[in-house]
Amino acid sequence: MEHTSTLEKVLRASALTAVVIFFMFPIFWIILMSFQTNETILRVPPSMIFEPTLSNYRGIITGQLETNAATLEINFMRNLWNSVFLSVSSVAVALALGVPAAYAFARHKFRGSEDIAFTLLSFRFAPPLLVLLPLTLYFQQIGLADTYFGLVWVYQLICLPLILWIVRGYFEDISPDIEYAYRIAGHSWFATFRKIALPLAGPGIAAAGLLAFIFAWNNFIFALVLASADKQPVTVGALAFITASGIQYGQIAAGIVLSVAPTLALALYAQRYLVEGLSLGAVKG
Amino acid sequence: MASVELQNITKRYKDLTVLDRISLTVAEGETLVLFGPSGAGKTVLLRLICGVVEPEDGRVLIGDEDMTDVEAEDRGVGMAFQNFALFPHMSAFDNIASPLEARKQTRGALKDGVEAVAKLLRIDHVLSHAPRELSNGQKQRTALARALVGSPPILLLDDPLRNVDAKLRFEMRLELPRLLADRNATVIYVTQDYKEAMALGDRIAVMSAGQIEQLGTPAEIYLKPANIEIARLFGDPTINLLDVTVRTGVHGFFAEISGVPLNLPGDVKVRDGQACVLGFRPETVSFVEAGDGHAIPVEIEAETPLNEKTVTLATTANGREILISRPAGTPGPSSGTAHIAIAPDKALLFDRESGERVGASLLSTVAEGEAA
Amino acid sequence: MTMTAAVQQKRRRFKIGKRTLPYLLSLPALLVCIGILIPFFTAVFYSLQRYRLSQPWARQMNWGENYLNFITDSGFWNTLNVSLLYAGLTVVLQLLLGLGIALLLQKRTKVNNFISIMLLMPLMTAPALAALMWKLMTNPGFGILSYLLTLVGVDDFRWAASSDTALFTVILVDTWVYTPFIMILLLAGLRSLPKQPFEAAALDNVPRLQQFWRITLPMLTPYILTATLFRLLESIQQFDIIYAMTQGGPGDTLTVFQVEAYLNFFQSTNVGRSAALLMILWAITFFISNIFIKNWLRLRERARGEA
Numbered sequence: 001m002e003h004t005s006t007l008e009k010v011l012r013a014s015a016l017t018a019v020v021i022f023f024m025f026p027i028f029w030i031i032l033m034s035f036q037t038n039e040t041i042l043r044v045p046p047s048m049i050f051e052p053t054l055s056n057y058r059g060i061i062t063g064q065l066e067t068n069a070a071t072l073e074i075n076f077m078r079n080l081w082n083s084v085f086l087s088v089s090s091v092a093v094a095l096a097l098g099v100p101a102a103y104a105f106a107r108h109k110f111r112g113s114e115d116i117a118f119t120l121l122s123f124r125f126a127p128p129l130l131v132l133l134p135l136t137l138y139f140q141q142i143g144l145a146d147t148y149f150g151l152v153w154v155y156q157l158i159c160l161p162l163i164l165w166i167v168r169g170y171f172e173d174i175s176p177d178i179e180y181a182y183r184i185a186g187h188s189w190f191a192t193f194r195k196i197a198l199p200l201a202g203p204g205i206a207a208a209g210l211l212a213f214i215f216a217w218n219n220f221i222f223a224l225v226l227a228s229a230d231k232q233p234v235t236v237g238a239l240a241f242i243t244a245s246g247i248q249y250g251q252i253a254a255g256i257v258l259s260v261a262p263t264l265a266l267a268l269y270a271q272r273y274l275v276e277g278l279s280l281g282a283v284k285g
Numbered sequence: 286m287a288s289v290e291l292q293n294i295t296k297r298y299k300d301l302t303v304l305d306r307i308s309l310t311v312a313e314g315e316t317l318v319l320f321g322p323s324g325a326g327k328t329v330l331l332r333l334i335c336g337v338v339e340p341e342d343g344r345v346l347i348g349d350e351d352m353t354d355v356e357a358e359d360r361g362v363g364m365a366f367q368n369f370a371l372f373p374h375m376s377a378f379d380n381i382a383s384p385l386e387a388r389k390q391t392r393g394a395l396k397d398g399v400e401a402v403a404k405l406l407r408i409d410h411v412l413s414h415a416p417r418e419l420s421n422g423q424k425q426r427t428a429l430a431r432a433l434v435g436s437p438p439i440l441l442l443d444d445p446l447r448n449v450d451a452k453l454r455f456e457m458r459l460e461l462p463r464l465l466a467d468r469n470a471t472v473i474y475v476t477q478d479y480k481e482a483m484a485l486g487d488r489i490a491v492m493s494a495g496q497i498e499q500l501g502t503p504a505e506i507y508l509k510p511a512n513i514e515i516a517r518l519f520g521d522p523t524i525n526l527l528d529v530t531v532r533t534g535v536h537g538f539f540a541e542i543s544g545v546p547l548n549l550p551g552d553v554k555v556r557d558g559q560a561c562v563l564g565f566r567p568e569t570v571s572f573v574e575a576g577d578g579h580a581i582p583v584e585i586e587a588e589t590p591l592n593e594k595t596v597t598l599a600t601t602a603n604g605r606e607i608l609i610s611r612p613a614g615t616p617g618p619s620s621g622t623a624h625i626a627i628a629p630d631k632a633l634l635f636d637r638e639s640g641e642r643v644g645a646s647l648l649s650t651v652a653e654g655e656a657a
Numbered sequence: 658m659t660m661t662a663a664v665q666q667k668r669r670r671f672k673i674g675k676r677t678l679p680y681l682l683s684l685p686a687l688l689v690c691i692g693i694l695i696p697f698f699t700a701v702f703y704s705l706q707r708y709r710l711s712q713p714w715a716r717q718m719n720w721g722e723n724y725l726n727f728i729t730d731s732g733f734w735n736t737l738n739v740s741l742l743y744a745g746l747t748v749v750l751q752l753l754l755g756l757g758i759a760l761l762l763q764k765r766t767k768v769n770n771f772i773s774i775m776l777l778m779p780l781m782t783a784p785a786l787a788a789l790m791w792k793l794m795t796n797p798g799f800g801i802l803s804y805l806l807t808l809v810g811v812d813d814f815r816w817a818a819s820s821d822t823a824l825f826t827v828i829l830v831d832t833w834v835y836t837p838f839i840m841i842l843l844l845a846g847l848r849s850l851p852k853q854p855f856e857a858a859a860l861d862n863v864p865r866l867q868q869f870w871r872i873t874l875p876m877l878t879p880y881i882l883t884a885t886l887f888r889l890l891e892s893i894q895q896f897d898i899i900y901a902m903t904q905g906g907p908g909d910t911l912t913v914f915q916v917e918a919y920l921n922f923f924q925s926t927n928v929g930r931s932a933a934l935l936m937i938l939w940a941i942t943f944f945i946s947n948i949f950i951k952n953w954l955r956l957r958e959r960a961r962g963e964a
Binding site: 103104 | 680692757761833837838890894915918919939942
């Protein structure tokens, strides 16, 4: 019963093209830039035809950035490593803390369970600086300032609510009867949790973990406030990078591409779960 | 083997009382059927016994031992769920093996145990399949096998035939009693199907709104239902229920149907003018010749031949419907006017207001096994 | 029977932990909760103090003075103004754009699915890095966007460097990053709508525009509300994009709440004012998040019900 006129088809197609160009062009352009030398970047008019060079990536990876004047040492790989380490450990901690709690919240409606769950959720929406600023002072007092431990702890603000609310939904989807059946067969609650609940919620836990990783990786403000240069992840590192004088534009672009690539790759891999994760389990994709 | 005893069990969910001070004893080796409409509390009762639900009040005893505070895995019961509750990520073999595995049996003993029970239930050819690859009937048998495999002294079966097709249900209804008898276990069986209840139960507990309305043998429940509701739930075609008013005559109490008096036994505890409901099962009605003093004239409306019986729908002069059942092949009128007689000694009388059956019994004697 | 004996032995194990178990399981999460509540209350405390890191000796309670000062503080009103403007404009723009794109992609075709996956990429880019990408593209020397503008005769468009266009520029970046969020939520919503009302409307020859207003929009409302409130909560607290792009400048053009609080704390070392600013922001987000959570829960229950 649908009448689509040619005009409508053309309009739709052009609207979609415009949308795709607007959203994809910046990424495309940065990737192009990362393969260019300063001369081709500064050429007027800009052109898509140039001789690609890997020198920008080589410079970033070796840490020897050749500028016009001299060789500059910038340890961008250190930032990348920090991002990997902070994100992986934060997610690991969040899973270790969040999955058992999610199970408790899903299965046992105990006194105060909803309050704790909602308090954790509300952190997701409170201004992060509200917690961060007093923490900087506390961290200095208790010696956690500028430590990975302190950062991983604060990263729980992002990871824990996400894990808790998504994984809880997956546990709730498992019929309690299946767990009862395993208990009645003679297994302890812990065996039931390990052999029934965990495997059945497995895909959801993996997806929540991947999403938490992406959010931790993309975080900027926590590390900006709490980390010094040698603990900073790429998001903060790149900012220092761009303001450093004498760095070639292509190298900045290459740095950005390297920083963005992991999350984009993971997002494409886990895209089936993104809708659910982004809405904290409110909408299923 | 062990007995099961419930003492004063009360279970509430928020403000809703789902079980109200239930006391019940199931003897060793007995098969007790919990029968009732959905929402009566049957499943909750079962879950209380196996230990996955805790009562607010009361005690659960298994084999004379207080189990109220014992975890489900330590109660030594086997249970089959209505929705099967198979472990979706395990093969049928691993599903069935789970109770044996919990007892840390050797690989060989485990394999032997699973294969024996699978053979008994004729699912030995699908043991390697995942639950989603099984037909409904196979799922049901797998769930049953899992409950049986450990030879638990207590076996709880929660409407296991509910979700299988009619043919399989019929087969299993014949097969289950033998299977359960061989097991020597104390069985508590939940169902909403009265035929299943009659076929399987040594005794039946009829539940409604969190209480046990009547507890008795199938014959007792069928022949002496405690109230109108129970009388209605058992029997197919359903019992005839006619509103009557009790009168006093020269021969004691009587009730009138279409002007024909039906004498009530002298020991009935009624008073003159009491509004009652007269219940009589279709198979206790017979066609008679006109002129008999107790013959009630009726108009035949329709005749439905069923497998083993023929059911006739007739109306009395004032339009009240009566079902008459007779063995298939026996002669009877199929249209026009006819006369019927009601066996007064098999009729039941209920108080219309309370629904309770009046008096100890309208029957002089109840022969065991006369039911169904 | 040996088995019975084994069971008899085991039966003695009583369930002591049954009631405490859920608490034990959630205890670690609870501790993190508390660990975060402490700084929160500290912030409340700071906001009631005269407290400058540079003058620790002058630290003392001044109760509501930080808040009272806001009334006559043009800097505060600028912050409130810019924050609300930023949040309002981004959310409205992204909602309209996101809804439009979701409608374009509604049909489940291979091309549409591919595009919707591609559109996730801006959303998965760290906002701070996205700001840097746009900074490169708007560079007056070699930025491709600046060049494109000169082609149409605009030579003096200075993007984030000018106070006239800075707000526009950061809103553009915000829109680039977050429109896909609204789009993906509304697309999931659109695709989950029941088909019958639309089939009935088609049979009755209801015009498509009217179908949209009468059927699609009302049924999509819970999704729109959730997506909008979610975005509003984040947008009113935006920090990454603005800080990475302009650090609140030029001047105080873009000193939204969190940027202003950050600058107050680290540059002016005025802890008291910074904390008071954040408390006001918190009050706003608390209000919005309460409405949000109600909607969100309803939607969550619906999604779980379908599963």
